[in-house]
Amino acid sequence: MRLASRFPPRAAPASPSPPAAEARLGRDDRAAETGKPPRSKHARLLRARRRGWRAAGEWLLERFLFLNGVAAILVIALIFLFLFRETAAALRQIPLASWWGATEADFDGNPVYVHLWQPNGDRPKYSLLPLVLGSLLVAVPAVLIAGSIGLATGIYLAEIAGPRIRGLVKPVIELLAGIPTIVIGFFCLATLATLLQNATHTQFRLNAMVGAIGVSFVIIPVVASLVDDSLRAVPVYLREAAYAMGATRWETISRVVLPAAVSGVTAALLLGMGRALGETMIVLLATGNAAQVTLNPFVSVRTMTATIAAELGSVPKNGPWYEALFLVGGVLFTITFLLNLLAEIVIHRMRRRLAL
Amino acid sequence: MSTATRRSKDAVATALIAAVAASILGIVLVILGDIFWKGTKAISWEFLTQPPVQGMTAGGIFPAIFGTVSITLLMVLMALPLGVLAAIYMVEYAGSGSVARLIRAAVNNLAGVPSIVFGLFGLGFFVLFVGRNLDRLTGKDLFFGQPAMLWAAATLAVLVLPVIIVSTAEALTGVPRSYREAAFALGATRWQVVRGVVLPQAWSGILTGAILSVSRGAGETAPILFTGCAYYLPRLPLAYLPVPLLGVRIPMLNPFDQFMELSYHIFVMATQSHDTTLTRPIQYGTTLVLVALTFSLNLAAIVLRARLARREVRE
Numbered sequence: 001m002r003l004a005s006r007f008p009p010r011a012a013p014a015s016p017s018p019p020a021a022e023a024r025l026g027r028d029d030r031a032a033e034t035g036k037p038p039r040s041k042h043a044r045l046l047r048a049r050r051r052g053w054r055a056a057g058e059w060l061l062e063r064f065l066f067l068n069g070v071a072a073i074l075v076i077a078l079i080f081l082f083l084f085r086e087t088a089a090a091l092r093q094i095p096l097a098s099w100w101g102a103t104e105a106d107f108d109g110n111p112v113y114v115h116l117w118q119p120n121g122d123r124p125k126y127s128l129l130p131l132v133l134g135s136l137l138v139a140v141p142a143v144l145i146a147g148s149i150g151l152a153t154g155i156y157l158a159e160i161a162g163p164r165i166r167g168l169v170k171p172v173i174e175l176l177a178g179i180p181t182i183v184i185g186f187f188c189l190a191t192l193a194t195l196l197q198n199a200t201h202t203q204f205r206l207n208a209m210v211g212a213i214g215v216s217f218v219i220i221p222v223v224a225s226l227v228d229d230s231l232r233a234v235p236v237y238l239r240e241a242a243y244a245m246g247a248t249r250w251e252t253i254s255r256v257v258l259p260a261a262v263s264g265v266t267a268a269l270l271l272g273m274g275r276a277l278g279e280t281m282i283v284l285l286a287t288g289n290a291a292q293v294t295l296n297p298f299v300s301v302r303t304m305t306a307t308i309a310a311e312l313g314s315v316p317k318n319g320p321w322y323e324a325l326f327l328v329g330g331v332l333f334t335i336t337f338l339l340n341l342l343a344e345i346v347i348h349r350m351r352r353r354l355a356l
Numbered sequence: 357m358s359t360a361t362r363r364s365k366d367a368v369a370t371a372l373i374a375a376v377a378a379s380i381l382g383i384v385l386v387i388l389g390d391i392f393w394k395g396t397k398a399i400s401w402e403f404l405t406q407p408p409v410q411g412m413t414a415g416g417i418f419p420a421i422f423g424t425v426s427i428t429l430l431m432v433l434m435a436l437p438l439g440v441l442a443a444i445y446m447v448e449y450a451g452s453g454s455v456a457r458l459i460r461a462a463v464n465n466l467a468g469v470p471s472i473v474f475g476l477f478g479l480g481f482f483v484l485f486v487g488r489n490l491d492r493l494t495g496k497d498l499f500f501g502q503p504a505m506l507w508a509a510a511t512l513a514v515l516v517l518p519v520i521i522v523s524t525a526e527a528l529t530g531v532p533r534s535y536r537e538a539a540f541a542l543g544a545t546r547w548q549v550v551r552g553v554v555l556p557q558a559w560s561g562i563l564t565g566a567i568l569s570v571s572r573g574a575g576e577t578a579p580i581l582f583t584g585c586a587y588y589l590p591r592l593p594l595a596y597l598p599v600p601l602l603g604v605r606i607p608m609l610n611p612f613d614q615f616m617e618l619s620y621h622i623f624v625m626a627t628q629s630h631d632t633t634l635t636r637p638i639q640y641g642t643t644l645v646l647v648a649l650t651f652s653l654n655l656a657a658i659v660l661r662a663r664l665a666r667r668e669v670r671e
Contacts, residue, residue, distance in 0.1 A: 054545065061547050062449055068441035069455050072521065075438075075514055076462040079469065079477050086480060152376035160370060161377075169377065171658065176384050178654040180575025182619040183643050186626055187387050190636065217383060224380070248366035271468070278470025280578040281619075285626060305472045305578075312476065313582050317484060329476045333469060340468035 087330030090323035094126055099327075101127045117291040117307065119321040126324050128331065130291040134208070134301035135332075138283055139276035141212035141297055146219040146276075147269050153220070154227025154268075159253050177221035185285035188214035193286060200298070206288035208297040214282040219272040226271065230264020230350065231257055263350035267343040274339035278332065280305040304332045388647070395644025398637040404645070407590040412625070413635055417642050422592055423505075423615035424649065427584075428574045430509035430611065431516065436566055438513075439520030446521070447528040448550050463518040471515065471578040478511030478583040479503075499612065505593055506611035508584030515579055516569035523565020527558035560664045564657045571653035575646065577619040586614040587624050618646040 101115045102125045115129040153173070157166055193210045196202070202209075234257050242252040258265070288300025289310060302310075308325050315321045406416035442459060450456035487501035494500075531554050539549040593613035596605035625639045626632060632639075 058545050058547055062445075065441055065445035065449055066455070068438055069445040069450065069459055072438060072442035072517060073455075073458050073462050075517065076466050078481065079466070079473070079514065082477055082481050082485075083473065086476075149376055149379060152373045153380055156373045156377035160373060169380075172381050172384055174654070174658065175388075175651075176380060178571065178650060179384075179387065180577075180619060180646060180650055182575065182577045182622050183391065183647055184387065186622050186639065186643050187390060189626055190639070191390050217387070220380060220383075248362050250366040250369040251362070254369075274468050278468075278472070280470065280472040281623065285623070305470060308472050308476060309578055309581055312479060326476060326480070329473050333473050336468050336470055337465065340465065344464070 083326070083330055083333055086323065086326035090320075090327035090330070093320050093323050094327075098126050099128050101125075101129065115293050117302070119311070119315075119324055124321065126320075128304075128328065130293050131302060131304045131307050131328060132331075133293060133295070134287070134291065135277050135303040135305070137208040137295070137297050137301050138211045138215060138279075138287060138303055139273060141209060142215035142219060142276040143269060143273050145213065146216035146223050146272055149216070150220045150223025150268070150272070151227055151265065153224040154231060154265075155253060155258075157224065157228040158231035159249070159257060173221045173224055176217065179217075181218060181279065182281045182285075184214050184217050185282040188282060188286035202298045204288055204298070204300045206286055207299055208287055208301045211283045211287035211301075211303075212297065214286050215276050215279045218279060218282065219275045222275055223268045223272045226268035227261075227265055230261045230268070230347075233264065233350075234260045261350070263346045263353070267346045267350070270339050270343040270346065274336040274343070277303075277339075278305060278336050280309050284309050304328050308332075391640060391643050391647060394637070394640040395647075398641025399644060403641055408588065408638075411630060412588055413629075413631065413638075417616075417618070417621060417638070417645065419589060419592060420616040420618045420621040420642065421645065421649075424574055424618045424646075426593065426609050427505055427509050427512065427580070427615060427617060428570050430505065430609070431512040431573045432566065432570055434510060435513035435517050435520055435569065439517050439569075440524050440562060443521045443524035443528060444550060447525050448546065448554065459521065463521050466518045467522070471576055474511055474515045474579040475581050475583065477514070478507060478579055482507040482510050483583060503582060503584040503614060504612045505584050505609075505615050508580040508615075509611070511579045511583050512573045512576060515576060516573050519569040519572060520565055523568065524558075524562050527561025527565065528554060530561060531557040560660055564660045564664070567653050567657040567660070571650045571657070574653070575619060575650050577617075577623055580617060580620065581623075584614055585617050585620040587628070589614055589616050618642055618649070622646065 101113050102123075103111050104114050104116075104123075104125070106112045114125070115127040116125040117127055117130050118125040153169070157169060161169060188210050189206070192213060193205050196210055196213070197205045200209075238256050238260060239252055242256045247255070283303045284306040287303065287306065289302045289306055290300040291302040291307070292299070294301065308328055311321070312325050315325065403416040404421065405418050407419050408417065409415035446456045446459045450459075483501060483503055487504075487507065490496075490500040491498060535553050535557065536549050539553045544552065593610050593615045594607045595610035595613070597608050598605045622639055622642050625635050625642065629635045
């Protein structure tokens with residue numbers, strides 16, 4: 001609503017007003033001043049109509065923006081709905097027990113129970129166990145590596161570095177975060193794998209550890225900046241109290257600041273885990289892609305993400321194999337979703353605790 | 357514990373932490389140095405401007421550069437208006453209403469979804485569901501229902517939508533409330549406040565988010581694996597639109613064509629090429645081009661944000 005219309009028109013001043021006051025006067029007042037008749041019914045109508053148009057325009061704009069908001073929600077909701085529809089279809093088509101393992105005849109014809117992901121044979125097998133183990137064999141070492149480096153970097157940024165060093169280190173971390181994952185994957189495949197094999201003499205050049213190191217490069221920036229944020233959220237007076245009691249900087253960090261920020265650090269690790277499980281291109285290039293049940297991180301593995309990426313392009317659509325890949329996607333989605341949810345709850349709790 | 361031991365313990369711990377933090381610099385230098393060192397050897401004018409030849413063992417990568425640029429442009433065209441307008445609604449109109457809360461929750465959840473899941477969604481929803489149904493409706497045999505640039509761009513647009521919404525919302529909430537109140541007090545309508553006061557202030561923040569989303573989209577591979585990338589496509593994804601009287605044909609981007617893309621090119625050259633050792637220089641060259649592309653975008657975003665921060669300090 002326009003300001004002028006909210007107030008009744010001012011009465012025309014008897015004497016000419018000083019220039020400063022004149023500048024503040026509305027159009028109607030000036031009209032009154034020049035001796036013209038006060039605003040007619042017609043003019044008032046015109047103005048009301050103009051106001052009506054403007055209000056209508058405002059209303060339309062708001063509806064339009066609202067629709068955009070709803071569209072954004074719909075697009076996002078669509079992914080959830082779609083994924084769950086396909087996952088449900090997979091669960092209907094393939095019996096529950098085959099997701100764990102299947103009975104197969106060995107060379108002598110004796111039945112053995114195997115955990116195999118072999119969706120393309122004449123007796124397809126859909127055990128998720130080798131894929132889940134593969135994902136964990138990459139993600140757990142990756143989080144251990146990235147967790148320690150990221151935690152140290154976060155501590156360094158928040159507690160040790162001065163503003164100038166901080167201004168230098170932060171862009172380096174952003175640089176690392178900005179490298180496309182395919183580039184890191186290619187680096188692992190072409191360079192890191194050979195370096196690592198020369199150092200450790202593993203049987204397979206491409207193995208879970210190569211992938212884990214590659215993935216850790218992706219999550220170091222995530223962990224570092226989240227730890228930095230949560231340490232900086234710890235109130236300064238806690239540190240001042242520790243220093244006042246004669247604690248050294250390391251004692252302040254390890255016994256005061258870190259315990260206060262423990263939930264933030266936990267959340268950082270949880271989010272890092274989610275990223276590690278969801279990473280695709282690095283593991284596709286660097287882990288060797290052999291689906292096997294193992295706990296040894298120095299053999300080739302195949303993660304859930306790599307399985308989808310490697311197989312979806314060539315499967316017949318709407319067959320059980322296709323649906324099985326959607327189920328793998330559904331499992332992956334559920335795990336990362338729960339990790340993110342957990343991280344959010346932990347962060348929320350920290351905010352509440354620090355706000356007292 | 358004596359003061360001396362505590363002091364030395366402090367010094368050791370500090371040095372250790374600083375050393376680990378410095379190792380990040382080492383990681384970045386090793387990765388980028390390796391790629392730069394081996395990549396520059398492959399880069400030449402021909403490499404940047406010619407299509408691949410001889411079964412992709414020689415020649416250039418121009419179609420891949422062209423494809424990457426065009427798909428990110430298409431993606432921005434789809435995601436930017438929707439994302440920015442949704443964020444404006446969320447921050448300026450909805451306040452803390454249920455729609456705003458829903459957008460926020462959806463965006464938060466979407467940010468953690470693995471990129472390969474977007475690939476699944478892109479193939480299953482855009483290509484097979486939307487595309488095949490469009491084919492049925494228009495009576496075409498198989499036109500919409502196959503991988504194409506349009507679907508790949510749409511998949512990437514869904515992927516970067518949260519990035520755009522979050523950064524726009526941040527830019528908008530960064531504008532002080534007093535500015536809005538002052539404008540309202542002068543009698544401005546809500547849209548006048550948004551257009552005349554908030555957007556001019558938040559403009560560079562929004563642009564920063566847009567650039568970052570472009571850089572993110574240009575570097576993603578998993579979502580486009582099945583939605584439109586071509587292993588080898590020497591021609592550019594163009595359609596020629598004839599102009600009736602002039603007798604010329606204007607080249608236009610054809611969104612229903614497949615395309616080559618830099619990150620996908622790296623992937624196929626590194627894993628599915630006839631001789632991966634022979635094509636290693638091409639792989640390094642392609643990687644260097646991709647890194648240069650995304651980094652110049654990131655750099656632009658960083659510079660823009662730095663300028664923004666300076667301006668805020670001055671004010």
